[in-house]
Amino acid sequence: MAVKAIDTYEFEPADKAENFHGACVIYAGWDGHLLFSSPYAWPLPPDLPFAHFIAGPMAEIFGQHPDWAGIDWNSAVWTRNGEAFAPDMQASIAANGLSHKDALRFRTPGRDGLNGAGI
Amino acid sequence: MDMPVTKKKKLGLKERYALMTRGLGWEPSYQPIDDIFPMDRFEGIKIHDWDAWEDPFRLTMDAYWKYQAEKERKLYAIVDAFAQSNGHLTLSDARYINTVKLFVNGFAPLEYMSHRGFAHIGRQFRDVGPRVACMMQSLDEMRHSQTQIHAISNYNRYYSGMAEFRHHHDYLPYLQVPKSFFEDAATGGPFEFIVAIGFAFEYVLTNLVFVPFISGAAYNGDMGAMTFGFSAQSDEARHMTLGLEVIKFVLEQDPVNVPIVQKWLNKWTWRGVRLLTLVAMMQDYMLPKRVMSWAEAWEIYFEENCGALFRDLARYGIVMPPCVEQIRLERDHLSHIAWCHFYQARGTSDFHVWLPSKEDMDWLSAKYPDTFDRYYRPRYEYWAKCEAEGKPFEATAVPMQCQVCQIPMMFTEPGDPLTLCQRHADYKGEQYHFCSDHCRDIFEDEPEKFIQSKIAGHEVFKGNAFRPGTDPTAEGFNPAAEALAFFRIEHGRDNGLHNGSTDERNFALWRGLAKAND
Ligand SMILES: [Fe+2]
Ligand SMILES: [Fe+2]
Numbered sequence: 001m002a003v004k005a006i007d008t009y010e011f012e013p014a015d016k017a018e019n020f021h022g023a024c025v026i027y028a029g030w031d032g033h034l035l036f037s038s039p040y041a042w043p044l045p046p047d048l049p050f051a052h053f054i055a056g057p058m059a060e061i062f063g064q065h066p067d068w069a070g071i072d073w074n075s076a077v078w079t080r081n082g083e084a085f086a087p088d089m090q091a092s093i094a095a096n097g098l099s100h101k102d103a104l105r106f107r108t109p110g111r112d113g114l115n116g117a118g119i
Numbered sequence: 120m121d122m123p124v125t126k127k128k129k130l131g132l133k134e135r136y137a138l139m140t141r142g143l144g145w146e147p148s149y150q151p152i153d154d155i156f157p158m159d160r161f162e163g164i165k166i167h168d169w170d171a172w173e174d175p176f177r178l179t180m181d182a183y184w185k186y187q188a189e190k191e192r193k194l195y196a197i198v199d200a201f202a203q204s205n206g207h208l209t210l211s212d213a214r215y216i217n218t219v220k221l222f223v224n225g226f227a228p229l230e231y232m233s234h235r236g237f238a239h240i241g242r243q244f245r246d247v248g249p250r251v252a253c254m255m256q257s258l259d260e261m262r263h264s265q266t267q268i269h270a271i272s273n274y275n276r277y278y279s280g281m282a283e284f285r286h287h288h289d290y291l292p293y294l295q296v297p298k299s300f301f302e303d304a305a306t307g308g309p310f311e312f313i314v315a316i317g318f319a320f321e322y323v324l325t326n327l328v329f330v331p332f333i334s335g336a337a338y339n340g341d342m343g344a345m346t347f348g349f350s351a352q353s354d355e356a357r358h359m360t361l362g363l364e365v366i367k368f369v370l371e372q373d374p375v376n377v378p379i380v381q382k383w384l385n386k387w388t389w390r391g392v393r394l395l396t397l398v399a400m401m402q403d404y405m406l407p408k409r410v411m412s413w414a415e416a417w418e419i420y421f422e423e424n425c426g427a428l429f430r431d432l433a434r435y436g437i438v439m440p441p442c443v444e445q446i447r448l449e450r451d452h453l454s455h456i457a458w459c460h461f462y463q464a465r466g467t468s469d470f471h472v473w474l475p476s477k478e479d480m481d482w483l484s485a486k487y488p489d490t491f492d493r494y495y496r497p498r499y500e501y502w503a504k505c506e507a508e509g510k511p512f513e514a515t516a517v518p519m520q521c522q523v524c525q526i527p528m529m530f531t532e533p534g535d536p537l538t539l540c541q542r543h544a545d546y547k548g549e550q551y552h553f554c555s556d557h558c559r560d561i562f563e564d565e566p567e568k569f570i571q572s573k574i575a576g577h578e579v580f581k582g583n584a585f586r587p588g589t590d591p592t593a594e595g596f597n598p599a600a601e602a603l604a605f606f607r608i609e610h611g612r613d614n615g616l617h618n619g620s621t622d623e624r625n626f627a628l629w630r631g632l633a634k635a636n637d
Binding site (some may be wrong): 001002003004005006009010011012013014015016019020021023025027029031032034035036037038039040041042043057060061064081082100101102103105114115117118119 | 157158161162163308456459460463464494497498501512514515516517518519520527528529531537538539541543546547549550551552563564565566567568570571572573574576577580581582
């Protein structure tokens with residue numbers, strides 16, 4: 001709905017891609033691992049290979065969980081903004097079709113949190 | 120010659136009120152009233168009879184000065200005595216100081232925002248009655264902000280995390296939640312503001328803020344905070360009555376007002392409760408001596424008191440906001456979710472955190488038998504193990520945030536406490552994420568407003584959280600350290616764990632000195 005106002009009410013979105021100096025904001029959350037209180041956000045170079053996103057920024061935070069080391073990434077199940085998504089590990093963020101402010105989630109079957117309790 | 124003496128008759132309350140409010144107004148003669156008051160119609164609220172508005176307290180300026188000055192004298196006598204007798208050393212425990220930090224950073228600036236908001240809309244209503252009432256409330260809110268800051272300045276002399284409360288309110292990520300709440304209200308029209316703040320916040324939710332903080336202060340030996348609480352409470356009672364009066368007045372004026380007011384109630388009850396996440400956490404985790412749990416406070420102050428209120432408003436066609444269903448489902452999770460988040464995001468906070476002790480956790484299990492042991496105790500036990508091993512768990516990455524409430528996306532799906540909740544919307548080629556259906560509904564009602572949100576994490580990525588003159592291309596540039604410098608957080612002093620903090624050490628040292636002979 002339009003905002004009720006005393007005059008024309010139109011604004012530029014504050015977080016358009018071009019405001020991020022060439023980076024593309026990507027969110028990622030690890031389902032079944034509530035030790036991490038929320039998904040996190042990273043400004044990524046679009047040419048970053050997806051595998052490097054995992055091995056770099058994601059590992060830095062998620063690597064604190066005992067489930068992280070030795071994940072079989074072939075069996076990981078991903079979604080992007082709620083829809084199924086199958087990343088090509090060698091391809092870049094852009095070549096994977098990811099765009100600014102995409103929200104990824106992933107599940108690692110068999111690794112379901114501390115004592116398998118989702119935490 | 121004898122002059123006839125006319126004994127001045129003292130005016131009655133009603134007459135004085137009439138003279139000092141509407142009596143001060145006038146009919147404009149050379150400008151149309153719509154041009155003088157252009158702001159009180161665009162929201163679609165229809166008022167036919169402004170005279171039907173009545174201030175239930177009939178408070179006039181002269182009475183106001185007298186009454187408030189008296190309270191102020193008492194308050195400052197106690198605040199001074201507190202300072203002179205090192206009142207901060209009588210606290211139950213050094214951890215309590217973090218409640219004071221949360222209050223001065225998270226709440227006192229909102230009093231000031233409220234002062235500004237009421238001053239602003241006090242110019243916008245065409246009738247003198249509500250204008251005077253708004254002016255009076257604006258003054259109250261200014262005083263609340265001042266007395267809170269004065270009382271808490273006694274702590275600021277000794278402990279960290281309070282000195283930059285204004286700057287933190289403007290920039291520190293977690294404080295963008297309260298800031299955006301008020302900015303949203305202040306950028307509505309005068310009727311939305313008064314429903315949002317005067318009714319939803321002051322009437323529906325204020326007890327859930329005041330009772331925990333002020334009773335918490337009393338239980339934990341904080342005379343200063345307790346006193347400003349009591350000093351403000353009589354004003355709050357007046358604000359609550361006023362809020363209720365306004366809502367009834369608006370609802371009675373025209374049936375077209377009802378759906379508009381209902382929409383605002385739905386929005387502001389949700390935004391208010393999202394904001395109260397901070398209070399829930401304070402109540403369950405930050406008071407060394409606890410008053411009652413968040414769940415208990417919710418039962419008394421919302422379910423009982425506000426349940427009755429909404430039953431009363433039913434005759435106007437107002438129903439309980441639908442978000443209350445979800446709030447009930449979150450009742451036994453809210454404080455735990457928040458503390459788990461603040462524990463791990465402690466690097467960008469201006470107060471300290473700690474893991475609940477065994478006794479704390481037993482209390483939490485008793486208060487939250489259905490949720491604590493199953494969902495939250497395992498996290499704390501694991502983190503305690505990490506701390507014991509010298510590798511404390513910390514999330515240094517930037518959390519994903521909700522576009523509307525701006526809270527990190529830490530809430531779980533209603534009814535499914537092991538799945539984080541996420542909602543999504545597209546608008547004009549951009550995508551947005553939300554913590555809940557209710558925040559998404561608020562966005563979709565006014566997308567053009569919320570696409571302007573300053574999301575704290577994004578501001579860092581855009582380079583807006585660096586001090587002037589910073590060169591992000593310089594060799595060895597550390598964006599995280601630079602952002603902390605911009606936020607004015609002294610790493611290792613203002614943020615981090617309570618155990619081992621300078622505050623903890625100093626409190627123990629000074630209290631020891633105060634109790635020793637030499
Ligand atoms: Fe206030
Ligand atoms: Fe939200």
